[in-house]
Amino acid sequence: MENVPHQPDGLTGPVSAPHADEVIATLLDYRLAEEAMRRRTRDSMRMGTTDLQALRFLIKAQGEQRIVSGRNLADHLGMTSASVTALLDRLTKSGHVQRTPHPTNRRSNMITATPGSDEEVRQTLGAMHSRMIEAARALSPDDAALVRQFLESMTAAVDSVDVVNAP
Numbered sequence: 559m560e561n562v563p564h565q566p567d568g569l570t571g572p573v574s575a576p577h578a579d580e581v582i583a584t585l586l587d588y589r590l591a592e593e594a595m596r597r598r599t600r601d602s603m604r605m606g607t608t609d610l611q612a613l614r615f616l617i618k619a620q621g622e623q624r625i626v627s628g629r630n631l632a633d634h635l636g637m638t639s640a641s642v643t644a645l646l647d648r649l650t651k652s653g654h655v656q657r658t659p660h661p662t663n664r665r666s667n668m669i670t671a672t673p674g675s676d677e678e679v680r681q682t683l684g685a686m687h688s689r690m691i692e693a694a695r696a697l698s699p700d701d702a703a704l705v706r707q708f709l710e711s712m713t714a715a716v717d718s719v720d721v722v723n724a725p
Contacts (some may be wrong), residue, residue: 616671627666
């Protein structure tokens with residue numbers, strides 16, 4: 559029987575090139591580490607994945623001086639209005655977001671992260687972000703351009719995958 563090597567992601571097939579396999583394996587290790595960090599963050603903040611995604615979106619929007627409505631949040635998260643309402647009820651009750659009248663649309667609310675939730679996210683993720691920035695700063699400009707090009711290519715490869723409906 560032929561010895562079929564395993565790819566870093568657990569799939570089988572011919573080894574493309576040892577250096578490529580090492581890069582993919584390292585990228586997968588990074589993804590696993592990031593997923594574990596996100597799980598620890600969710601646990602420490604007592605939030606689900608979608609709750610944390612919503613909060614990070616709101617904090618980023620506030621930093622960019624953008625107004626976010628429930629509809630904007632639903633579009634970003636790919637959720638229905640009813641699901642976002644339940645999410646916002648939860649985050650409002652926990653003190654992480656507040657709803658105020660939209661400044662230009664009387665039928666809508668403006669959704670913002672509370673200052674306390676912004677600080678909580680910064681405390682929870684700040685050290686990790688600092689270490690990531692330092693790792694990026696350690697790259698030479700040429701290496702940074704190469705890494706950016708690689709990550710953009712990987713993003714395009716992942717984004718181009720069509721979901722195949724299983725029978």
